[in-house]
Amino acid sequence: MKKLSKIITLSAAVALALSLAGQDFASAAAFKDINSLQDKDKIIAMYDNGLIKGITAELFAPNKTVTQAESVQLFVNALGLNLDLVRFVKEPKASDYYKNAKDSAWYANAFIIAAINGLDLPSDLNPNEKLTREAFTHQLVHTIEIIGKLPIIKPVVVELKDQDQVKVDYTGSIQRALNYGVVELDKNGKFHPKKEITRAEAAIEISNALNYLKAHSAPEQGGESEALTAEQAAQLIKGAAGEVANLQIKIDPKAVVTRESFTYLLVHTLQTSGQLPMLKLVPAEIKDNDNIDILNQGAIQTAIALGFVQLDQEGKFNPKAGITRTDAIDIVGKAVKYLKAHPVPEQGGVSKAITVEQSVELIKKAAGDTNLQIKIDPKADVTRESFTYLLIHTLQAGGRLPMLKLIPTEIKDNDKIGILYQGAIQTALALKFVELDSEGNFNPKNGVTLADATAMVNRVKEMVKESNK
Template sequence: MKKIFKTMTLSAATAVFSLTLVGQSFAAAPSFTDLDKVAAKDKIMSLQQSGIVSGITPELFAPQAAMSEAQGVQLLVNAFKLNLDLVKFVKEPKATDYFVKATNDSWYANALITAAVNNVELPKDLDPNATLTREQFTHQLIRAMETYGKLPLINPVVVDIKDNDQITVEYSGSIQRAINYGVIKLSADGKMNPKAEITRADAAEEIFNAIEYLKAHQAPAAPTEALTATEGVKLITETLGLVDTDIQIKIDPNSKMTRESFTNLLMQTLQTSGKLPMINVVPVDIKDNDQIDILNTGAIQRAIAIGAVQLDSDGKFNPKAEITRADATEITTNVVDYLKSHQVHSDPGAAITATEGVRLITETLGLVDTDINIKIDPNSKMTRESFTNLLVQTLQSSGKLPMIKVVPVDIKDNDQIDILHSGSIQTAIALKIVKLNPDGTFNPKADITRIDATEIANNAVAAVKALPNNN
């Protein structure tokens, strides 16, 4: 089965662990009204707010109702955020391809397909409409928890279960570990009641306990293990003290990062946050420069200039090599050391000069060797229109931006725009490099800040990548 990458945005604040936010962003859900006598009420409400559990109606959860196999699978899919986003099928999958007792047009069909493709351990003869026992659901949950939480193998302290003789032998290990993890508790008389049907409330409580355990017991990554995008974002934000910063990455968050992708992400984050002072970069000769993505060139040259990364003895950067945690940590540490000795004096919210604007454009677009001819005072403050015009003109003159047909939009303050800049601004709007204000104005004469200019430059990079000739 082939896999493809999906473009997605990963927030640094949520990158600590994928289960910290176990669902999408939901509007406040109405409270269940049938949980007053349920001990796990608060846990169930927490899962409802996260979008993991839902009721038979918006107000009712039916806590004492038995959990079916299909409902159990859906709960696991929701809890571990499993999906098919990165999978490309040769033919459209059907639930019956994996479970013969399933129905392809049922409400649970997609959940069964998703679980099967993501290798959730389920019985081959699964009957979606059959009710789940406590031991069956606990076993499925623990196996999924250990797989997707990347938990290390443990030797659990064997607990005396009074009705252990009733537990299916193949489930006994999972149940012992479930007790050790705190996912389940024995009854007051020391029993598991393995063959009893599991209720919706009990299943939800087990899910909540599993997630809480995973939050507190993240598997330590080996220093020599290749870093994923999620781990890269976490490393960058925590090391640089930017835990509340949103980092936009257009790669699969579980993919392995390369030396160039990590270096580019690090330098772009520094630049966007305003932590990195403007420096005059003298490009060095990189022997394998032809292997570097042109859009990453500027970031890598800057990283070399500040001593964050070094070339090897052959003068190569090895851009496509996977980066280990140890190497990534060393690079970020080098950046921290540089920042300590090169404090940024310019306010990220202050207007940038023409010199800073040129440097920002050339480095963001990977054009460090490009000469940009501007007929303005290099120390003058740039406006929104002058920066946008310079950016678009640079894209076009460098060959990165082909001629495109632009349908002009109505700009409410168009009379304030220099006629020589109007074409560039219309082009930038068409490519979504810049946006108009809610009232339809552009504010062309307003000074542009480093933050705004960086956002526009990054939008330009995304726009260039999205053009048909760059796919």
């Protein structure tokens, strides 16, 4: 199954809202068909508290079973999953993740949300398939374990009188479901794994699962007010950047994430992926600007100008303060809202190789001279080595680079770099305009993407800005 970067969000109380498409409200008193259910009070309580949405009395009729599509919809709504903090360079379709899904179907959005939030569902699932008790329970247990980040447990094995009927792959999930209190055996000690699960049974299982989640969720689950970790910071920013967040966000996993470091990383990532416009900033007055690292000041001014962050009542940014998960989600949410409202040109092409014309325009911007005459074959392929050479050559010819005593960097694939380009690439590495990959390769023959080229140009601008101070 194709996976994109994901952001998982849960409401503070882990919402129990359930819904099925195209169905109307009904009074709990109308659920006469559930009177024989031992746990009918759970269903009525969920309805009375507004936690069951869009259902009719017929929902719980004994012969109403659950389809795979309805199951996914239940999971998504019950856990409050959404895409509020996720952006896509290209709008996803349900069929991107589940090959049998129809993109125009009522369940399509729920399928997309399930996939992005990492629900472990088979890519070849059949939306119209009726689910058995074992299949539904297996999917539910995996869902709450993933979303709730539940610790791995060694379940106390419960004897099932009909164990021989349970699919081997589902055995562990069902045992954990019994330990979690999600399901119970009947009075004869049977689970009835092959029986199609009714909607009432599904609702009760979900109610039990959410009650367990609220009582046993991982420490960070309710940690919106706790300090943001480096890993959480990277995931939030990748979600905001969208598909181009395949960019490697480098951050020390042990680093303390402050307001300034998080803001810089967010803005820098969006800039290097070509998703923020070039701004003529009128710097905001920040009362504690002297406490902000020089490297981070531009990003923070950009974030203020775009409305991602605000100063406090005293006009301070409090750069060294630790940032909470709540604050980080708020900043990312504002960034995503801005990006959705202001898509940049070439939005669909930031991960594709740039054209000759694009490379020329970017290098002119880096040189700070739009009137430069840069000669380049319009039919040429723009590779990492050719773009880097052209960038460095243009800057050197214009006297915009410092004189360097180069200590050559070891490049694992140096033998693949054209001799003409080697000096320029060593210069670009020394000035940190470019980086080698994790294996020490430059990948000179690869096409250079808009994201990569924009990142190089932004680094040039940072260097020029620093040298002019």
